[in-house]
Amino acid sequence: MKVRDIVNALNFEVLAGEEGLDREVKGVYTCDLLSWVMSHGKQNNAWITVQVHPNIIAVATLLEFSCVIIPEEIEVEESTLKKANDEKIPVLKSKLNAYEICIELNKLGV
Amino acid sequence: MEELLSVKYDIESGDFIRGGEASSNLKKLLNQLGIRSDIIKRICVACYEAEMNIVIHSVGGYIEAKIYSDHIEIIAYDYGPGIPNIELAMQEGYSTASDIAREMGFGGGMGLPNIKRSSDEFYIKSEVGKYTEIKIIIYFN
Numbered sequence: 001m002k003v004r005d006i007v008n009a010l011n012f013e014v015l016a017g018e019e020g021l022d023r024e025v026k027g028v029y030t031c032d033l034l035s036w037v038m039s040h041g042k043q044n045n046a047w048i049t050v051q052v053h054p055n056i057i058a059v060a061t062l063l064e065f066s067c068v069i070i071p072e073e074i075e076v077e078e079s080t081l082k083k084a085n086d087e088k089i090p091v092l093k094s095k096l097n098a099y100e101i102c103i104e105l106n107k108l109g110v
Numbered sequence: 111m112e113e114l115l116s117v118k119y120d121i122e123s124g125d126f127i128r129g130g131e132a133s134s135n136l137k138k139l140l141n142q143l144g145i146r147s148d149i150i151k152r153i154c155v156a157c158y159e160a161e162m163n164i165v166i167h168s169v170g171g172y173i174e175a176k177i178y179s180d181h182i183e184i185i186a187y188d189y190g191p192g193i194p195n196i197e198l199a200m201q202e203g204y205s206t207a208s209d210i211a212r213e214m215g216f217g218g219g220m221g222l223p224n225i226k227r228s229s230d231e232f233y234i235k236s237e238v239g240k241y242t243e244i245k246i247i248i249y250f251n
Contacts (some may be wrong), residue, residue: 034162035220038155039227043147051215055162058130062137062154079127087134 003067016081017090023066048098052076057083071098115177121164129165132173133158156228159221160186184246192238
């Protein structure tokens with residue numbers, strides 16, 4: 001499944017990184033402690049986090065995550081979105097909380 | 111062993127926006143060299159943690175990567191304040207990060223243990239008020 005398919009199915013808002021919408025999604029990871037994410041996240045995961053500062057894009061780039069999903073409509077810093085565009089990492093925003101996003105992604109078969 | 115390539119990145123204290131860029135640049139370089147992806151991931155984890163340690167804890171420093179035909183050597187050097195008790199700093203969960211850094215998802219006390227775990231060889235030395243230097247070696251095979 002592609003990031004684009006998830007965006008369409010779950011009505012997520014694409015905040016940045018549109019050029020990466022055709023990235024393949026394999027698995028989901030959710031955690032806000034960046035060192036933990038660095039050591040446990042896997043390539044092509046969709047990453048759900050409440051962190052919104054630009055360093056999340058560095059983490060997502062290094063781990064080759066397919067996208068970053070921001071739950072509960074948290075506002076994302078402009079510098080984060082700029083970096084996401086540069087790195088072509090889609091940043092998606094949802095009204096749902098992290099748990100609900102996991103459920104919906106699971107229903108989609110991610 | 112002949113050194114093929116060497117790169118050096120200056121790392122600024124408190125720069126969370128650019129923090130991680132040195133690791134990203136190094137990653138791109140290693141991809142171009144055709145290094146195995148699981149090895150690159152280990153190098154990225156070690157380099158990112160070392161880089162963010164300089165951003166979070168130090169007054170500034172640099173990351174230098176020397177690439178040889180069969181391994182990479184990464185030096186992460188900062189100009190202080192140094193680590194009073196290295197044994198304690200190496201313990202998982204121990205952190206001296208600020209509240210602000212913790213709110214940003216850093217300061218889990220996992221940085222140094224993550225670096226050690228990702229490396230084939232790991233050396234750390236420090237002098238309070240002067241410097242901290244980490245040397246990491248990761249083999250390509």
